[in-house]
Amino acid sequence: MRSEHNIQIVREWLVGWRPEIELLGAEHLDAAREQGRGAVLWIAHFAFNALAAKMVFAKAGFDVFHVSRPEHGFSKSRFGIRFLNPIRTGVELRHAAGRIVIDRANPAASMKEARRLLRQGKFASITAGAWEGELLVRARIGQSVIEFAGGAPRLARIAGAPLLPVFVVCDDSTGRIRVTVENPIDLDRGQDKAELIQSAAQDFADRHLAYLKASPHQWRDWGKLKAHQGTLIETEAGCLSSAF
Template identity: 45%
Template sequence: MLPAWLLPERLWGPLWRGIARIPVFTNRRAIARSADTIQAALGEVDRRRAEGIARDLRAAIYEMRMQDLRAWRPGGWRPRMVLEGEQHLKDALALGKGAVLWLAPFVFNSGPTKIAIHEKGYRVSHLSSPQHGFSETRFGVSYLNRVRCIPEDRYLAERVVFDRHAPASAMRRLMRAVKSGNVASIVAASTEGSDLVKGPIFGGRLPVAIGAPRLAGLTGAPMLPVFTVRDPALGFRVIVEPPIVLDLHLAADERVVAAAAEFLRRSEPWVRRYPEQWRAWSKWRRA
């Protein structure tokens, strides 16, 4: 808490990247496994670069936790950020069917995405996992994860928590929000839902949660991919891309598989540019 409140934000990244390179603070086997995956997927990176990406990813995750704690300081956390592609969201909402945002699983997609879209005046209902935060234990879900969720909720119209025992209830709430002309956001990570498909990326396969295309198919709302990354020059970039058009001539299951493939195709350039910010490396498998 004290470093998060007292240290200037510009020092957070260098601090954690330095710590991630001290052997006692990192699991060398975990770094090696991540580096193996990164080399296999990207192909063109050497071993030193792959291990650097793995360590920088670990550092980014800890830096994100400092952002969560900084948000509790009076005045909150006010990052430097820019919302790009907002016109795509405006055009989608102008159709009168609401909009579905499909968020790519980058480290910094949580706080900056919610803040940037809220500050433009949009009402967002966000699908959230009970494990969103710091812990998957019963105690952590009940108490620790609130450290992240409570500050984020300032920027949401509602948080819809996914219940694996009653998945339809979350979908119904999101449908109501979208049919009211508002925005629903869903992360494509495999932790965000029970229905998954394996889509192609980097010559391999990745499990993708398909709640977003299911919601778009049920409501007719446009579905827009969103990529949130930190850029050294611009700060946090929240990029809204043009909609992924669902092929209504396909059966429902085929439709979501095609949507996942298109989402991953659009993800590749962003992952190549910011590989140390992509949280899905551990889920990627060779084809």
């Protein structure tokens, strides 16, 4: 499963990839659009999220702009960034409404652009991880710990937009992909920025549990999960026995 997301991109680029995809929770997207503020989609880091989510959102008529790093794609090398990564971003843009590239020299600019789009009733998607952000927070998953960047909840709070968790899993027996948009994370519980982001991250982490138990092999962050003592948990089986 480690390379599954890249295989999907290459298949779509070469011959087209047309999996059966089901969208659950579209009512949360409809409600956000009706309120005129769009929504921030916090997408869990599973093997099928990269392309399937963009496909099904586009098919359902939702304009989703993906927030990503400059080196987003297959490689972080200069060669990869120049020649290989445009393959991935080009394929994704067949289905996404656009891409918001994080400018590390001026990170506020990308967030300003995201807020502008949200005010127009568009959607901004951010893949969960600890790659970017001025504030990284630790959240518990069972008896273990994972780090998340706080950009998604921070953007949602500043923009006054709902923060919607998104989980993408594939049924191993049928090959059908299910994209689930869950109900909004509560952004009113924190008294300050750090507390709000911590609370949102923990809520998001808690929602992982059902998907991890059902499709543990599809989560891409087992290697980043740590025990409370700081010991890296290396295998999926180890995570299942010690994390839950």
